[in-house]
Amino acid sequence: SVRDHVGERARFATQVQSGALADGVLRALSMVENTNGYVLVVNSNLPLLSTRTIGMLVDAAEGKAASRLVYCEEDEETRICAGYCFEINRLREFLEQNHSLSVNAEHCIRAMRMEGERVVDVYAPAMECLAIRDRSDLWEGTCLRQESINVHHMQNGVTFIDPRRAYIDPDATIGEDTIIYPGVFLQGHTRIGRGCTILDGCRLRDTIVGDRCELSSVVAQEAAIEDGTTIGPFVRLRPNAHVGKGCKIGNFVEIKNSTLGDGGKVAHLTYVGDADIGRRINIGCGTAFANYDGARKHRTTIGDDVFLGCNTSLVAPVKLGNGAYTAAGSTITKDVPDGSLGVGRARQTNIEGWTSPQEKKEKK
Structure with a gap:
């Protein structure tokens, strides 16, 4: 498991409500209270994301409310997103106000943009964004x-x-x-x-x-x-x-x-x-x-x-x-x-005139 592989290098928060972003992320944020900076939110089934791409996502969020990792440059309605980097206090505030099971990261992005905050998109190679489902x-x-x-x-x-x-x-x-x-x-x-x-x-x-x-x-x-x-x-x-x-x-x-x-x-x-x-x-x-x-x-x-x-x-x-x-x-x-x-072996003994049992049988 991931927990066994990572060991003591990380702390783990258990999401109780399946599919609930607010529940899982808030439990993780509770481990870093009184902390400023940025938080990375990425699905666990994207193992091909490179450190370079994640670094680009984090760098793009600097000085902004959030950045978003996308790998399909279509319109906003069909764009596919692979990860997010949020200003930690802004994300915590949004999730504390929205406990619905249907709340996801895109709701948070839209709310930030409606309030006039800056959110930038970072484009990732499609290969890195392959989701592992089966x-x-x-x-x-x-x-x-x-x-x-x-x-x-x-x-x-x-x-x-x-x-x-x-x-x-x-x-x-x-x-x-x-x-x-x-x-x-x-x-x-x-x-x-x-x-x-x-x-x-x-x-x-x-x-x-x-x-x-x-x-x-x-x-x-x-x-x-x-x-x-x-x-x-x-x-x-x-x-x-x-x-x-x-x-x-x-x-x-x-x-x-x-x-x-x-x-x-x-x-x-x-x-x-x-x-x-x-x-x-x-x-x-x-x-x-x-x-x-x-x-x-x-x-x-x-x-x-x-x-x-x-x-x-x-x-x-x-x-x-x-x-x-x-x-x-x-x-x-x-x-x-x-x-x-x-030398540690039995001494050889030769028995002269030996006739095999088969030969004896044939002579009879």
């Missing part, structure tokens, strides 16, 4: 708002392969010379650096991406990716995932609450959770960080220049020193010192 209006308004956001980014040097199919939140920022492919969602306060390529299938929320990065089919939330890193396809970065410079993260990798140092490689099919990982490491296919014992999460610490063989399981808490190795298929439950090879 889901079809909401869709139309969303398309218009998204178009204006994407045009703004293109004017600042961002390339969209198809701007009609890229969904950028108003608080997201994109650096110059970045390319955005169709099917990309940049949500919340996501920040994309310069010269990046964001391929289709990416959904980034409150995520920071450095310069010259390439992402493909990445789902990220509250993550950070440093310069020159390539990620994807089909990668999930959960909160507090931090990927260093020049890293390569391949397909079907999930990283959560972990830091990966510069130059790291996690090629495919890996889960990294609750880990502090050094620089220039290589994590083999199928590696899993076993961070949860059923009651608590534990961290894994890995030094620089470490090589983890395929299908390594690291049972936290555990520490691997600089230059350490793990053998493929190992379950590591103890610390591995610097420059050592950790």
Whole structure:
């Protein structure tokens, strides 16, 4: 809701009588008693009104009884109005004298003009005055708002392969010379650096991406990716995932609450959770960080220049020193010192002369 979104930044007055301007506005004015100046009156279903247009409306009212925002330059009877800015004491006086449910802002404007007071009209773009009454209006308004956001980014040097199919939140920022492919969602306060390529299938929320990065089919939330890193396809970065410079993260990798140092490689099919990982490491296919014992999460610490063989399981808490190795298929439950090879797997046994059950059956 609006109340949840705005929070403590505003005070709210509840209009008891539906459709009654006098009731709603007077309740709001009661919160600013003994105040001089101007008050803005705008319907709540006009989300596309820009700060520039509202600023023009407020500026136009200076030194006058009121200003009126219109978006149809026809005669007075058919002119469509989107908002008003009133001198606060003049508005309060009028509403206190007129409690009828049918009283609206236009009645106030006419009364002021009949008394010889100055009221000026400010013309607004029709797009900004789209009233949202149902889901079809909401869709139309969303398309218009998204178009204006994407045009703004293109004017600042961002390339969209198809701007009609890229969904950028108003608080997201994109650096110059970045390319955005169709099917990309940049949500919340996501920040994309310069010269990046964001391929289709990416959904980034409150995520920071450095310069010259390439992402493909990445789902990220509250993550950070440093310069020159390539990620994807089909990668999930959960909160507090931090990927260093020049890293390569391949397909079907999930990283959560972990830091990966510069130059790291996690090629495919890996889960990294609750880990502090050094620089220039290589994590083999199928590696899993076993961070949860059923009651608590534990961290894994890995030094620089470490090589983890395929299908390594690291049972936290555990520490691997600089230059350490793990053998493929190992379950590591103890610390591995610097420059050592950790092997934790069953010894292989070969049974000679083995005949498969199928072969035995065929010989009978």
